[in-house]
Amino acid sequence: GAGVSQTPSNKVTEKGKYVELRCDPISGHTALYWYRQSLGQGPEFLIYFQGTGAADDSGLPNDRFFAVRPEGSVSTLKIQRTERGDSAVYLCASSFNPGQNSPLHFGNGTRLTVT
Amino acid sequence: SQQGEEDPQALSIQEGENATMNCSYKTSINNLQWYRQNSGRGLVHLILIRSNEREKHSGRLRVTLDTSKKSSSLLITASRAADTASYFCATPYSNSGYALNFGKGTSLLVTP
Numbered sequence: 001g002a003g004v005s006q007t008p009s010n011k012v013t014e015k016g017k018y019v020e021l022r023c024d025p026i027s028g029h030t031a032l033y034w035y036r037q038s039l040g041q042g043p044e045f046l047i048y049f050q051g052t053g054a055a056d057d058s059g060l061p062n063d064r065f066f067a068v069r070p071e072g073s074v075s076t077l078k079i080q081r082t083e084r085g086d087s088a089v090y091l092c093a094s095s096f097n098p099g100q101n102s103p104l105h106f107g108n109g110t111r112l113t114v115t
Numbered sequence: 116s117q118q119g120e121e122d123p124q125a126l127s128i129q130e131g132e133n134a135t136m137n138c139s140y141k142t143s144i145n146n147l148q149w150y151r152q153n154s155g156r157g158l159v160h161l162i163l164i165r166s167n168e169r170e171k172h173s174g175r176l177r178v179t180l181d182t183s184k185k186s187s188s189l190l191i192t193a194s195r196a197a198d199t200a201s202y203f204c205a206t207p208y209s210n211s212g213y214a215l216n217f218g219k220g221t222s223l224l225v226t227p
Contacts, residue, residue: 004157043217045215056213058209101163106157108155
C-alpha cells in the first residue's frame with residue numbers, strides 16, 4: 001500500500017468495553033503518530049513513536065489509553081473502559097524521518113463511537 | 116505546548132476568487148506547516164515554511180510567515196470547487212519533540 005492504512009474505519013462499542021485501533025504506516029517510515037480529532041476541532045496529539053519506543057506520550061489523556069509498536073512498523077492504540085467522551089476520529093500518521101521539518105502522512109482515521 | 120489558531124473559522128467564496136486564511140501562534144518556532152483535510156479523510160501536507168523564510172510558493176498556494184507577529188497566512192489563488200476542505204496550520208508540539216500541534220482549522224467552501 002502506498003499510504004497509511006487504519007483499521008477498522010468505523011468502530012462502535014459500548015461504554016466500558018475495550019477497543020484496539022490499528023495503524024499500518026508507510027513502509028520505511030520510522031516515526032509514527034497518533035492523534036484524536038473531535039468534530040469541528042483540529043487533531044489533538046496523543047503519542048509519538050520513534051521505532052519501537054514511545055518517544056513522547058504526553059498527549060495521552062489518562063491511563064486508559066495505551067499504544068504499542070512492537071516491531072517498529074504496525075501500531076495499535078488500545079483504550080480500556082471506554083467512555084462516551086472517547087468518541088472521536090483517531091488518526092494515525094507517519095513520517096520518513098523524525099524531525100521538525102518532516103511532513104506527516106495521515107491515514108483516513110478510525111471513527112470510534114462509544115454508546 | 117504551542118498551538119496555532121486559524122482565522123476565519125469559515126470562509127465561503129466563488130470559484131476563481133482567492134482565499135486567504137491566517138494562523139497565529141504563541142511561541143517561537145523553527146517552522147510552520149499547512150495541511151488540508153477533505154471531509155471524512157486524513158490530513159494532507161501542503162507546504163512547510165521555515166522560520167528564516169518570509170514567503171513560499173507551491174502551485175496556486177502562497178504562504179507567508181511573519182515571526183515578529185507570530186503569524187502566517189495561506190493564500191489560494193484562482194480557487195476551484197475541489198479546494199473545498201478544512202485547512203490547518205501546524206507548529207511544533209514542543210521544543211524537543213517532533214509531533215505537531217494543530218489549530219481548529221478554517222473551513223473553506225468554494226462554490227461553482
